[in-house]
Amino acid sequence: MAQSSSPISGVAERYAGSLFELALQANSVAKVESDLNxxxxxxxxxxxxxxxxxxxxxxxEEQAKAIAAIADKAGITGLTGNFLRVVARNRRLFAVPGMIKAFRQIAAEHRGETAAEVTSAHELTAAQQTELKAALKSVAGKDVAISVTVDPSLLGGLVVKIGSRQIDTSLKTKLNSLKLALKEVG
Known part of the structure; x- marks a missing residue:
């Protein structure tokens, strides 16, 4: 299960845990994870x-109808499609981003991996992602499943979150640190 110390809400953890159990029983964890992505x-x-x-x-009801139409159009069917419909009917759609994050964490733990959130200034190539996974594996001591998002405001570099640790090598942070240091001097 996802750790309770994570910033994910209890609602999201419970729904994600239930979805994971169903996906595990149906032997479709990878499919559900792909659909959630x-x-x-x-x-x-x-x-x-x-x-x-x-x-x-x-x-x-309106949310459920809309989500059903969107899921069908996107080819999100089966367990994930039904899950999204139930979440909509239960008025819990606001927690879906947390549910996705929690599901990823649970699935990664099940595979013996640790989950890492990587924010990059630019899209990472497959080779860069592979190299990053290898570097993070040496730090974490086990395989790492990465979730990459792009934030152009970083200007360059990466922000990596693994569990409670955050490694920020972004140009934005370095420039802000330099700006602060210059204010102290001047």
């Missing part, structure tokens, strides 16, 4: 979808 990408790319899951204005 697809849904997360859709969330990141659509402000309307984000508004739908976060807005209390929409009824549970």
């Amino acid at each position: 697809s849904f997360e990408a859709m969330l990141a790319g659509s402000s309307d979808l984000t508004r739908l899951i976060n807005s209390p204005v929409f009824s549970g």
Whole structure:
């Protein structure tokens, strides 16, 4: 199960845990994880979808219909599609990003991996991701499953979060540190 010390809400952990148990029984953990990644990408790319899951204005029924249509159109079927529909009917769509994060953590732990969140200024190539995984494996002592997001405001470098540790090598942070140091001198 996901650690209770994580910033993920209890609701998200419970739903993710239940989904993981069902996926494990159905031998479809990889498929569910892939579907959740697809849904997360859709969330990141659509402000309307984000508004739908976060807005209390929409009824549970409206959210369920919309999510069903979106999931069907995106090819998110089976266990993941049903899961999203149940979450919508239960008015818990606001917690879906946390559920996805918790599911990833649970799945990684099950595979004997540790999960790492990587934020990069630019899209990482497959070779860079492989090299990063190898470097993180030497630090963590076990295989690392990475989740990469792009944040151009970093300007360059990476921010890596593994458990409670954060490694920030971003140019943005270095420039802010330099700015602070110059203010102290001047």
